[in-house]
Amino acid sequence: MGPGTRPDGPLPLRLLPFVAMAVISVVDFSAGPSVGYLPLLALGPAFASLFGGLWRTVSVGVLAIVLCTLLAAYSDVLGTFRTNLTFVSIGGVTAAGMIAATYRQRRERELADVRDIAEAAQRVLLRPMPRRVGPVRATVRYISAAAGARIGGDLYEVVQTSRGVRVIVGDVQGKGLDAVETAAVVLGAFREAAYDEPDLPGVADRIERALARQLTSEQFVTAVLAEVHEKDGVTLLNRGHPPPLLIRPDASVIPLDPPEPAPPLGLAVLVDDPAPTGLVGLAPGDQMLLYTDGVIEARDGDGEFYPLTERAGVLAADDPEDAIDGLQSDLLAYVGAPLDDDAAMLLLRRRI
Structure with a gap:
């Protein structure tokens, strides 16, 4: 819940029922009994039920009846058929609003509970990142999306094994609890296979087998797997x-495209040959940024995508934590609003 926002909604929405009834009362008072705007007072409890709770709806309904009584008495139409029908209308709208507000609040509580559970599951899955792992310093930032889509399937992990530091950054197709569940399957398989398999294709195969028991034929997970060696650079496998x-330390930025396109995890059956790996040099002071598509698909007010390659210069800070914070701040400032999709950024810097 954002700053300055109460459970019954922002201030303009909380005031709307009272403003509407005030305007209607002034107009009815000015026009006199010949026109009869009193039935429009039912708009007050109707608006209240849209944005407020049960008791706010009841209070606005009672206020509408009081205003109707006073205006009808002033215009000397109290007890007439039209006035009595207005009372019935206000009462009916208030009763309907009470029911609607009750069900809406119940659904909001259920949705909030589901989101809290899913976010708690994500926090358990996405464990704290060790700052130093083997020959690199690692830091990560995870930016949740807007409230309507904040539960996603972005994932990351870094583990140190006897064969080097192994890393995964991935993005599950879709959102919600299904995406979180799939992310759990991927991370569980990776954490086990990273210690057992001799190479990254073997790790990817283990994840594929785990996903085969989980995903439908139309679901998939995009991911980059990396293995940081002590002296020989980094092996990458892009799915x-x-x-x-x-x-580089001189601020030059090199996109590490895969040797050949490869299908996402979960779709390996579409190709005959295994995905190739690539070896990249990572000298002392070099950095490698792995990220999800929520970063490069973020748009500014004009609909322009975030130019990550051009903005990567903000990662030049001496401390990797400051560098990744700078990139996160730059991304959010560029968009100027909550992101439409989750975004994960993992920065590896070879220690000098």
């Missing part, structure tokens, strides 16, 4: 994911 960026 349909945006390419990582290599940032």
